[in-house]
Amino acid sequence: MINFRDKCIQLLKERGVTLDDIADAARFLQANYHADLKKEELLESIHSVLDKREVQFALMTAVELDKQAENKTYLDKDLEAIIRRDEGLYGVDEVLAYGICNLYGSIALTNFGFIDKKKYGIIEKLNGDGKDGRYCHTFLDDIVGAIAASAASRFAHGDRK
Amino acid sequence: MINFRDKCIQLLKERGVTLDDIADAARFLQANYHADLKKEELLESIHSVLDKREVQFALMTAVELDKQAENKTYLDKDLEAIIRRDEGLYGVDEVLAYGICNLYGSIALTNFGFIDKKKYGIIEKLNGDGKDGRYCHTFLDDIVGAIAASAASRFAHGDRK
Amino acid sequence: MINFRDKCIQLLKERGVTLDDIADAARFLQANYHADLKKEELLESIHSVLDKREVQFALMTAVELDKQAENKTYLDKDLEAIIRRDEGLYGVDEVLAYGICNLYGSIALTNFGFIDKKKYGIIEKLNGDGKDGRYCHTFLDDIVGAIAASAASRFAHGDRK
Amino acid sequence: MINFRDKCIQLLKERGVTLDDIADAARFLQANYHADLKKEELLESIHSVLDKREVQFALMTAVELDKQAENKTYLDKDLEAIIRRDEGLYGVDEVLAYGICNLYGSIALTNFGFIDKKKYGIIEKLNGDGKDGRYCHTFLDDIVGAIAASAASRFAHGDRK
Numbered sequence: 001m002i003n004f005r006d007k008c009i010q011l012l013k014e015r016g017v018t019l020d021d022i023a024d025a026a027r028f029l030q031a032n033y034h035a036d037l038k039k040e041e042l043l044e045s046i047h048s049v050l051d052k053r054e055v056q057f058a059l060m061t062a063v064e065l066d067k068q069a070e071n072k073t074y075l076d077k078d079l080e081a082i083i084r085r086d087e088g089l090y091g092v093d094e095v096l097a098y099g100i101c102n103l104y105g106s107i108a109l110t111n112f113g114f115i116d117k118k119k120y121g122i123i124e125k126l127n128g129d130g131k132d133g134r135y136c137h138t139f140l141d142d143i144v145g146a147i148a149a150s151a152a153s154r155f156a157h158g159d160r161k
Numbered sequence: 162m163i164n165f166r167d168k169c170i171q172l173l174k175e176r177g178v179t180l181d182d183i184a185d186a187a188r189f190l191q192a193n194y195h196a197d198l199k200k201e202e203l204l205e206s207i208h209s210v211l212d213k214r215e216v217q218f219a220l221m222t223a224v225e226l227d228k229q230a231e232n233k234t235y236l237d238k239d240l241e242a243i244i245r246r247d248e249g250l251y252g253v254d255e256v257l258a259y260g261i262c263n264l265y266g267s268i269a270l271t272n273f274g275f276i277d278k279k280k281y282g283i284i285e286k287l288n289g290d291g292k293d294g295r296y297c298h299t300f301l302d303d304i305v306g307a308i309a310a311s312a313a314s315r316f317a318h319g320d321r322k
Numbered sequence: 323m324i325n326f327r328d329k330c331i332q333l334l335k336e337r338g339v340t341l342d343d344i345a346d347a348a349r350f351l352q353a354n355y356h357a358d359l360k361k362e363e364l365l366e367s368i369h370s371v372l373d374k375r376e377v378q379f380a381l382m383t384a385v386e387l388d389k390q391a392e393n394k395t396y397l398d399k400d401l402e403a404i405i406r407r408d409e410g411l412y413g414v415d416e417v418l419a420y421g422i423c424n425l426y427g428s429i430a431l432t433n434f435g436f437i438d439k440k441k442y443g444i445i446e447k448l449n450g451d452g453k454d455g456r457y458c459h460t461f462l463d464d465i466v467g468a469i470a471a472s473a474a475s476r477f478a479h480g481d482r483k
Numbered sequence: 484m485i486n487f488r489d490k491c492i493q494l495l496k497e498r499g500v501t502l503d504d505i506a507d508a509a510r511f512l513q514a515n516y517h518a519d520l521k522k523e524e525l526l527e528s529i530h531s532v533l534d535k536r537e538v539q540f541a542l543m544t545a546v547e548l549d550k551q552a553e554n555k556t557y558l559d560k561d562l563e564a565i566i567r568r569d570e571g572l573y574g575v576d577e578v579l580a581y582g583i584c585n586l587y588g589s590i591a592l593t594n595f596g597f598i599d600k601k602k603y604g605i606i607e608k609l610n611g612d613g614k615d616g617r618y619c620h621t622f623l624d625d626i627v628g629a630i631a632a633s634a635a636s637r638f639a640h641g642d643r644k
Contacts, residue, residue, distance in 0.1 A: 002561055004561075007561070053318060053572050053574075054266045054267070054574050054578075057562075057565070057572075057573055057574060057575050058575055058578070060559055060561070060562045061548070061562065061575050063559070064557060064558060064559050064562055065544070065548075067558055068551070068558065071558075073556065074547060075547060075550050075551065075554075076543055076546070076547050078485055078487075078490070078543070079540075079543045079544065079547055082540070088355075088429075088478070089429075089478070089479060089536050089540075090540055091427055091428040091429065091536075091537050091540060091582070092540050092541055092544050092579065092582065094428035094429075094431070094432060095428055095537075095541070095578060095579060095581075095582035096575065096578060096579075098428065098431060098578075098582075099266075099267070099574070099575070099578035099581075102263035102264070102266075103263070103264060103265075103266060104264075105215045105260075105263075105264060105413055106215070106260070106413040106416035106417055106420065107410075107411075107413065107416075109416070109420060109431065109435060110416060110434070110435040110438050110439060111435065111439075112432070112435055113431060113432040113433065113434055113435015113436050113438070113439075114435050114436050114438075114439040114440075116432050116435070116436075117432060117433075117435075117436040118436075156410070156411070157214060157411060163400055165400075168400070194571075214411050214413075215413050215417075218401075218404070218411075218412055218413060218414050219414055219417070221398055221400070221401045222387070222401065222414045224398070225396060225397060225398050225401055226383070226387075228397055229390070229397065232397075234395065235386060236386060236389050236390065236393075237382055237385070237386050239324055239326075239329070239382070240379075240382045240383065240386055243379070249590075249639070250375050250379075250590075250639070250640060251379055252375075252376050252379060252421070252588055252589040252590065253379050253380055253383050253418065253421070255589035255590075255592070255593060256376075256380070256417060256418060256420075256421035256589055257414065257417060257418075259417075259421075259589065259592060260413070260414070260417035260420075266574055267574040267577035267578055267581065268571075268572075268574065268577075270577070270581060270592065270596060271577060271595070271596040271599050271600060272596065273593070273596055274592060274593040274594065274595055274596010274597050274599070274600075275596050275597050275599075275600040275601075277593050277596070277597075278593060278594075278596075278597040279597075317571070317572070318572060375640060376588045376589070421589070424585035424586070424588075425585070425586055425587075425588060426586075427537045427585075427586060428537070428582070479536060
């Protein structure tokens with residue numbers, strides 16, 4: 001049996017994202033409530049989020065869709081163009097992200113909306129790197145935002161389950 | 162600190178629903194996959210679902226809305242009439258139910274849709290009792306369906322977390 | 323047949339919210355994309371959002387729950403206390419809001435998360451008025467945020483349907 | 484500007500799905516409420532659903548993911564295997580489907596859950612064709628179910644907007 005969590009951490013790394021980056025984004029979301037929260041305290045929540053099968057499969061699918069756009073290997077060239085330019089009305093990237101956030105309740109959804117608009121830290125970086133045409137992170141920035149939003153929500157709930 | 166899980170189990174009982182009834186509904190949803198599954202095996206999942214704060218608050222709100230409709234103590238009499246006759250297009254009851262199912266992923270949502278249409282067991286009973294005008298279970302039948310759907314989904318995922 | 327849209331506009335007014343306030347919030351959400359957008363242009367979208375049955379019923383239910391909390395007429399006093407102090411983990415208010423935003427796609431959800439955290443304009447006002455104990459707007463601030471977020475999303479899609 | 488609706492109808496046809504098939508599935512979902520409903524009456528709703536940008540993009544993405552699985556051109560071979568065998572816990576296909584259904588409210592979600600379990604008509608056919616290994620309809624059967632569920636919900640709401 002494949003360890004999908006380890007695979008996902010590896011995929012994130014390949015695509016330029018560390019768990020530390022995600023913890024930093026999650027800490028940003030909790031900053032108003034726990035000013036002195038250290039991002040290390042959020043790492044346990046991030047691991048727990050990455051343990052969920054739905055999160056793993058969403059992440060794997062997102063990276064596949066990004067990489068194929070980067071490689072220009074889509075069969076549907078209209079779709080490839082839309083994804084490569086991260087068109088504002090595309091929305092399937094956010095739909096995948098909500099599939100993750102929903103698992104962590106309404107706080108996760110609100111967190112996601114906020115960080116998606118604010119484009120803090122790693123999300124800003126992925127977004128920027130995607131704009132120059134070499135990389136495509138249309139899906140990944142939303143997935144990373146969703147993992148951060150979910151980890152922050154889990155932490156807020158004091159939910160160690 | 163109030164133990165909200167125990168409170169919810171008590172509220173369910175008052176409204177005519179036992180955990181055994183919910184386990185029976187959850188077993189019905191899993192029957193195609195595990196023919197010889199005993200409903201006792203699902204009780205642990207049901208307890209886990211009832212441990213979630215979001216589930217507890219949705220259930221408490223649902224019962225409040227049902228009871229006040231029964232007592233005819235709504236301030237908004239149009240709304241009271243709509244809820245008392247469980248109007249098909251009302252939909253807020255299902256919105257609360259989806260707030261629960263979303264926490265357990267897409268299998269929970271599909272399960273809910275199925276049992277909501279099939280009206281199996283306790284859901285059928287609540288629905289029937291609501292029709293005679295003495296009781297109002299407009300919200301509760303959906304909440305109970307959502308708990309059963311979520312417990313079945315959790316079990317399917319083999320998710321003991 | 324009751325005109326539920328007019329009823330909802332009346333309920334909003336009673337609770338201190340004008341369509342102009344909502345248009346102002348929607349304009350704030352679109353400001354990055356259309357700097358010179360006038361809020362009048364958003365009023366048509368707000369009317370269209372308020373025409374949906376799901377929106378009307380969510381709003382009516384939200385106002386009922388707020389008013390009864392204000393009047394201290396809940397049967398469940400634990401629930402009443404939670405709603406009166408707008409407890410951060412309650413979440414049913416956001417669940418109702420998402421029931422509206424979902425109808426307008428992923429942009430509406432993201433918009434909602436942003437304005438819910440930023441507490442701009444009327445949402446800030448409702449939130450503040452709710453804090454002093456005379457009023458309870460635990461549900462309404464989220465519903466108003468959801469209507470603004472949905473109207474902005476509808477406008478972004480250029481969706482006149 | 485590409486006419487995405489026509490493109491989607493073409494994609495459906497290529498993958499073995501006619502609008503008539505979808506109308507038949509939608510009629511099945513409404514049969515309890517309108518026994519003598521003709522599927523022709525549902526075609527207008529199906530066209531309206533296919534007019535939404537979110538639906539078009541979800542469908543285009545779904546077909547891309549299915550075709551690449553059929554062609555065995557995924558970069559991630561674990562993911563390819565999971566999608567090719569339509570693994571029960573995968574769930575991203577349903578997440579895309581819910582992205583469509585959410586636009587049509589709670590009735591659409593319930594409809595989807597029901598038809599997804601019942602596998603009526605074209606959904607049964609796609610599912611069966613996917614099992615023999617030549618075709619992969621892991622995503623498409625859910626998208627078609629979502630379009631049928633949404634069209635039926637739109638019809639139920641008498642919503643000609």
